[in-house]
Amino acid sequence: MSVVCLLSLGRCSTVAFRSSTGMVAVRYAQTAAATAPQPRVKKFQVYRWDPDTVGDKPRMQTFEIDLNTCGPMVLDALIKIKNEMDGTLTFRRSCREGICGSCAMNINGGNTLACLNKIDTNTSKATKIYPLPHMYVVKDLVPDMSNFYAQYKSIEPYLKKKDETNEGKEQYHQTVEDRQKLAYRWMIDSRDEFTEERLSKLQDPFSLYRCHTIMNCTKTCPKGLNPGKAIAEIKKMMATYKEKKSAVA
Template identity: 35%
Template sequence: MERRVSVKVQRYASNGLPPRIEQYEVPQKEGMTILDALMFIKENLDGSLAFRASCRMGICGSCAMFVNGYPYLACHTQIHEIGKQELIIKPLPNFPVVKDLVVDLSSLFDRHRTVLPYLIRSEEPDDTRPIVQRPDELEAFLKFSYCIKCGICVSGCPTCASDPTFLGPQALAQAWRYSADNRDEGFAKRKESLDRPHGVWNCHLAGACSEACPKGVDPALGIQRLKRALIASYFGLFRKRKATLGPPVSWEAAPPEGAPRPPERTVTPEDTSLSGD
């Protein structure tokens, strides 16, 4: 007998009418994800259903949605993981709904920009002197660099729920990702965006951001470390090991003995239309 799952989806069309729930019956196959079920509905039952998805492998962060009371990436979650034969799918809370399950993430990206999420260096980069980083220096920020900006952390945060101006866990964790990087020298600049009303001090450690993050980023840990670094900086105690420059590299010199070589060219530029003619 074919196994079926009942999928209830919150529909909303920005036309002034209140949201409504619509129910669909979807045949459940082994390994079927929530996104597969939504694709099935769109292709076979209701073409007007709107949802956002792109990579289908938990990389792009497009398909975050609220399923049976918890935020998930739809492509990353199989139906059997939910453990119910009825799925209730709603758009991600704390973001305005555009249509059905599509939310407007522009506020997330705006906040991300405010924390200067890039390496700030006092000197111009020198291509011939690579920056050397030790494994422990890499681990200090690596976890936080896995953020895919899906918005799940913001949807879980109770402070975001009641303070629409709060920077939010995504932006704050990214502020720490760059501040913890010993190649970065921009903490003093970044501090202006963090140490202000609705900034880092509005985080009261509910931990839902870290709990729900589908990529294991642990924003709560990053934010608390950011607070410690800010307090230390008020007393002039914020220190991190400065990244050192490696020995000069000559791009023209032959690679050292035993170093791996690039694969041999199999297609010459003349063979392709990209030859530059």
């Protein structure tokens, strides 16, 4: 066999190898395209309002997100919007574990935490996100917490003792039974010595008795507690307190 034939055979085999490699690559690409998940594009309608922009009025802005590239929670969608679509979107977040309450907002008509609220995977329905409806809005999804913190401060949410001579020492023991009652502390805490003083502060129509037992608080509580029942128990304590006070008088 001549050198020319050998070279020709080598060239032909090389061309055949390249051709087969190209075919494999094409088939691999076709297979990958066939097995790739179809985009699941979902619309998120988000409340927007910027007080620093003159003439800006509250409006709803629509964002489209492929759920295949997003985490499962509504907070994941908001973070994706802020990071990839609109950096001006403003909202609060912190622990992402349903503990701090920073990402509280109204999602599809219900007050909840964005970090615990799973995205509805029905792509034909838009997810609507608003700030909490009963509070003033600072910007976008950020509510003004001033009134909340003022109310929280007023109930003195900490253990109070009249005798503080042993302050700092591990002395406030509790039974297992007393510990299980702490659904509405500090009112029921066996270690607290200001129960009557706390009850006396509720002697007005704008505190305890503003609750009409609709139970929205229980339905929306992210920790599975029952605030409605706790308020009912405090009302019982209030009745006993009034009877005791009348007897003393």
